[in-house]
Amino acid sequence: MDQTTRKSIICISKRPEYAETIKSVCGSVDLIVVDNPVQAILKLESLTDLLFIFFESVDPKNDKYWIKHIRKQVPGTCFLVLLREQISPDEGRVYASLGVNDIINPASDTSLLQGRIFFMEKNKNAFRHGHVKPIALVSDFHIPLWKRLFDIGFASVVIIALTPVWLIISLAIRLESKGKIIYKSKRVGTGYKIFGFYKFRSMYSDADQRLKELSGLNQYVDEIGATPSYSLEIENQMGGKLYSDDAVVDEFSYLQERKSAQTKTFVKLQNDPRVTRVGRIIRKLSIDELPQLFNVLKGEMSIVGNRPLPLYEAEKLTTDDYLERFLAPAGLTGLWQVEKRGQNSRMSPEERKQLDIVYAQNYNFAMDMKILFKTIPAMIQKEDV
Secondary structure, three states: OOHHHOOEEEEEOOOHHHHHHHHHHHOOOEEEEEOOHHHHHHHHOOOOOEEEEEEEOOOHHHHHHHHHHHHHHOOOOOEEEEEOOOOOHHHHHHHHHOOOOEEEOOOOOHHHHHHHHHHHHHOHHHHHOOOOOOHHHHOOOOOOHHHHHHHHHHHHHHHHHOHHHHHHHHHHHHHHOOOOOEEEEEEEOHHHOEEEEEEEOOEOOOHHHHOHHHHHHEOOOOOOOOOOOOOOOOOOOOOOEEEOOOOEEEHHHHHHHOOOOOOOOOOOEOOOOOEOHHHHHHHHOOHHHOOHHHHHHOOOOEEEOEOOEOHHHHOOOOOOOOHHHHOOOEEEEOHHHHHHOOOOOOOOHHHHHHHHHHHHHHOOHHHHHHHHHHHHHHHOOOOOO
16 A cells, blocks of 8 residues: 555454454554544544544444444544445445445455555545445345356256366366466456356466566557556565466565556457467367356356456456446356457457446346357357457
8 A cells, every 4th residue: 555645544343353454455554453432532633644444343233323423533534444244235325324435344355455445545536425335235146046056057067068178178288388287366256256266277387477578469458558567576575466367466566566557457468479379279269268167066157147357357347337247147158258259359348347237237047048059159269369
């Protein structure tokens, strides 16, 4: 976090692990930990530059009283964040009406929490005027029963039927280059839930080291031609990694780089030289995605839905304009894949986002079947991306 913009934060909590989480995601700042709201109020008089107050929810009735009281005593420039592991949308709206700027689950992945806190700082006015929905309001989404039953049946049949294909692909990957056959990366799916996302490896093992030098190949260039840049030489000091489709970026470097103005969300390289020969084939046929059928069986994804996003992409889609795309199941295939994939014209980031929102607002069994039947011809891509 930018330490020039604040001097201190307060964490009101009796749970040491909550304070440790806040400390880890906020960096080297003056963290004041107190057991109760009264102690926090007494501390307010001596603090001249307070940016955050993190308030652990213990008893809803008392919480609301103290939140209302604290909000009256702190300036509008101070963020009031509720720490609570589970909350209903109705409760979230009540807290928001009392002046809570955001609601976060302290048990969430620290990378997502860091992104959310950074996002608050970069979008102060939107949060303070209630134009951004608390992240907790989208965290209680569940896949409908009809969709879940179809997912289990479909995924099971395909996994069994394609067993010979699995064996052939695994052997080809192993013979061509060193590294794991199937890799797992962190993705953000339905309701901003993070899970391990499976794919057949299609890149050489040093792909992450070459990402910066190839940033000029990114398809998704904004109107001023900016592309994300990641300084991979800086030692990882945050204890975590950020994952794209086949690339790994150390979290500290990314957090430093993203402080500069960047307007793009998606990263996709055209004619990527990091892709192996086997990788080009399995990407061309989209069979590098087959291991995600196990994500479907685990309930982390659905056969049809909105594609789960890398952490750094999901972090940029937390405003009202794009929040709805996370109110749909994370999918193996989806609307934008069958509408635009494989066409010679490139799809803009905004087109992808809007098609995701359209699916979230309208999906049903008939729509899923239509997308599924369109997926097979769409799998044969005309571009090497």
